[in-house]
Amino acid sequence: MCRWMMGATCSSSRRDFLKKCLTGAAVLGAGGGAGLLAAAEQREAFAKSRVVIARDAMLRGAGTTVDSRRILSLLDRALQAIFDRDNPIETWKKLVRPGETVGLKVNALGGPGFCSNPLVEAICERLQQAGIKANDIVVWDRDSDELERAGFHVSMGGNRVQCYGTDRVDYEQELVTRGSVGSRLSKILTQRCNLLINVPVLKDHDGAGVTIALKNMYGVIHNPNKYHPNGCNPYIADLNMLPEIRSKMRLTICDATTAAYEGGPGYKPQYSWKNNALIVSQDPVALDYTGWQIIDRKRAENGLKTLEGDGRAPHYIATAADRQHRLGTNDPGKIAVVEV
Amino acid sequence: MARDLDAQEGVRNPVDNAAEGESPLIRCKRGLFSCALDRRSFLNCALASGAALCVCEFARPLVAAASWAGPQKQDDSRFTVEAKFYQKLQNKKIKCKLCPRECTVGDRERGYCGVRENRGGTYYTLVHSRVSAAHIDPIEKKPLFHYLPGTLAFSLATAGCNVNCKFCQNWDISQVRPEQVPAEYAPPKLVAELAKQHDCPTIAYTYSEPVVFSEYLMDAADAGHEAGIRSVVVSNGYMQEEALRTAYGKMDAVKIDLKAFTESYYKDVVVGELKPVLDALVTLRKMNKWTEIVYLVVPTLNDGDSEFRGLARWIKTNVGVDVPVHFTQFHPEYLLKNLPITPVPTLERAKAIADAEGLHYAYIGNVPGHPAQNTYCPKCPRMLVERVGFTASRMLIRKGSCPFCGQPIPGVWHA
Numbered sequence A: 001m002c003r004w005m006m007g008a009t010c011s012s013s014r015r016d017f018l019k020k021c022l023t024g025a026a027v028l029g030a031g032g033g034a035g036l037l038a039a040a041e042q043r044e045a046f047a048k049s050r051v052v053i054a055r056d057a058m059l060r061g062a063g064t065t066v067d068s069r070r071i072l073s074l075l076d077r078a079l080q081a082i083f084d085r086d087n088p089i090e091t092w093k094k095l096v097r098p099g100e101t102v103g104l105k106v107n108a109l110g111g112p113g114f115c116s117n118p119l120v121e122a123i124c125e126r127l128q129q130a131g132i133k134a135n136d137i138v139v140w141d142r143d144s145d146e147l148e149r150a151g152f153h154v155s156m157g158g159n160r161v162q163c164y165g166t167d168r169v170d171y172e173q174e175l176v177t178r179g180s181v182g183s184r185l186s187k188i189l190t191q192r193c194n195l196l197i198n199v200p201v202l203k204d205h206d207g208a209g210v211t212i213a214l215k216n217m218y219g220v221i222h223n224p225n226k227y228h229p230n231g232c233n234p235y236i237a238d239l240n241m242l243p244e245i246r247s248k249m250r251l252t253i254c255d256a257t258t259a260a261y262e263g264g265p266g267y268k269p270q271y272s273w274k275n276n277a278l279i280v281s282q283d284p285v286a287l288d289y290t291g292w293q294i295i296d297r298k299r300a301e302n303g304l305k306t307l308e309g310d311g312r313a314p315h316y317i318a319t320a321a322d323r324q325h326r327l328g329t330n331d332p333g334k335i336a337v338v339e340v
Numbered sequence B: 001m002a003r004d005l006d007a008q009e010g011v012r013n014p015v016d017n018a019a020e021g022e023s024p025l026i027r028c029k030r031g032l033f034s035c036a037l038d039r040r041s042f043l044n045c046a047l048a049s050g051a052a053l054c055v056c057e058f059a060r061p062l063v064a065a066a067s068w069a070g071p072q073k074q075d076d077s078r079f080t081v082e083a084k085f086y087q088k089l090q091n092k093k094i095k096c097k098l099c100p101r102e103c104t105v106g107d108r109e110r111g112y113c114g115v116r117e118n119r120g121g122t123y124y125t126l127v128h129s130r131v132s133a134a135h136i137d138p139i140e141k142k143p144l145f146h147y148l149p150g151t152l153a154f155s156l157a158t159a160g161c162n163v164n165c166k167f168c169q170n171w172d173i174s175q176v177r178p179e180q181v182p183a184e185y186a187p188p189k190l191v192a193e194l195a196k197q198h199d200c201p202t203i204a205y206t207y208s209e210p211v212v213f214s215e216y217l218m219d220a221a222d223a224g225h226e227a228g229i230r231s232v233v234v235s236n237g238y239m240q241e242e243a244l245r246t247a248y249g250k251m252d253a254v255k256i257d258l259k260a261f262t263e264s265y266y267k268d269v270v271v272g273e274l275k276p277v278l279d280a281l282v283t284l285r286k287m288n289k290w291t292e293i294v295y296l297v298v299p300t301l302n303d304g305d306s307e308f309r310g311l312a313r314w315i316k317t318n319v320g321v322d323v324p325v326h327f328t329q330f331h332p333e334y335l336l337k338n339l340p341i342t343p344v345p346t347l348e349r350a351k352a353i354a355d356a357e358g359l360h361y362a363y364i365g366n367v368p369g370h371p372a373q374n375t376y377c378p379k380c381p382r383m384l385v386e387r388v389g390f391t392a393s394r395m396l397i398r399k400g401s402c403p404f405c406g407q408p409i410p411g412v413w414h415a
């Protein structure tokens, strides 16, 4: 049986999917990895989008820093729940295959307060165990200095995990356009990576409402400053429609170990909380919708208005789900939130 | 006095119908290899000073471009100066008061223009003296037709813009962050010196959007004036009044791109607003600043009779019939590649409407050899300035008046 099937949502799409698996038109679940489907196509095979929230109250032990072994096991739990697998390495082998170059698009803007370093190390460990060479893993964002400030060690070349910003390799000269967006893409995305794993942070955003999975793609273009009016709507949705992004995106692993419910996107200790969780999904819209609800709940706990009440509801999430975009679903009835 | 125009052929490109907007980088390449004078100047300058700070060097000449291997770290601190027009807010946020967008910017973030950054609650411009394009242009290319015809302008730009016009011809410098484009350090005094060295009576702030490098423009204008060099700005006019009065108050002439006469066009095509631009034109008028208006006519988007008429009537009522207006031809670029070049009859229709509404100086731009590039006396109506491309080939205005009938011709003329 194709173990990518989840829960009791077997429908005609599931039948189609199984048929494709059997005929070899797609090999998801076939173990080899050749011809793996992009996340967007995979989602279409399921009736509900699964969003896994993996939490570990003891993630930091008795201290303040994230324990590297515990985050690795938290990551395993999340991935196994997403893909319904028992073995963590086997789970990763469903996502990547040896020889591929995997880009981990992190979010360094918030600095060390939101540092995803332990999570990224855990992902890199599992990727290598799944057969990806260390130097075929690129941890990246737009700027190397920002990466350094956020606690990453910038390194280019050698037999180790690569980590650098687009400032080191530049953007493509050619513009790519989609709807309201016309931008130059990072060469890390276009020339270096076969596939993308999105590693955003769970944050409030003063303009967009929230910045989680979809908005993290602002870090792949040369002109994100142009796309902040109107709560970043429809820019975020249009940007995520670019084939260069959509076809390479396999998974979002949101670092919600430290999250911000107000004052974002920069790190403000007074508005952040130790959430000790990861949020993982192949549906970035469902993930963003879920993250928005988490942030709103935290705002309520702290006596703040909802983002809607504050005039900052992230309307771009609905745009990303609409008929022109179909990047995922924002319909709570079609999102299966699984807490593990 | 007007320069010997024929002697300057070398720095002109009379067959080139590109507007001010054409990429200065491309323009510079042509300049270097099609123009002996410019190339000699470039080499002389480089040889004499041992430094690379000469005009075309700023604009990444072809030789340099070929060896340019990718982004290079620029010394950010040299270009970083505290911004002049902003307000500090709580939580280390700031509100920029330079343009009507009024970006609220958090710590370590930038405003919409991408060239101003909040660092710990203090707002900085990142483009002071950070020149991404420089070139010597005829003043007619700005276009300024009633300002020292036949002279040259030492023209420069930094990265950045506070709007995002879908037809931008310079998007590769206007729609980027400063660190994404090669730049040279050109402090105000050096700009004034270079202008003088290259026989330019004027420094022109142009190509991208000078609003966003206002601090630099003000300092360069001061340095220029001390050296006897004037300053002009080519701008979208999307600026707050206080900033406009302070920064453009230092200019000797202003050219404003009035991109359309509807808010919807400004919203959809420009990503800005019309009203503040109209307000800026009125303010410039009150400041007695010599101003010309350019209206880029984009087929199907802003080429209706009612818009032309509305525009002409507004000009007549609010800034006066003597303000020159240039209806210029659109060329497909950037995000508007699906539209055709503006047909010349459309431009002629715009001019005819402006003439009928009583404007004295309606021109047609980007159409070399068109008779509506010349200046005619509104009274007699003899030809007073003849232009071919960007070259003013005949200049008959004397002491600011028509030599035939004595009608005063407004503008900034040679003494």
Ligand code: SF4
Pocket: B096, B097, B098, B099, B100, B101, B102, B103, B110, B111, B112, B113, B114, B116, B161, B162, B211, B212
């Ligand atoms: S000048 Fe730049 S930062 Fe300031 S308000 Fe305008 S776009 Fe925003």
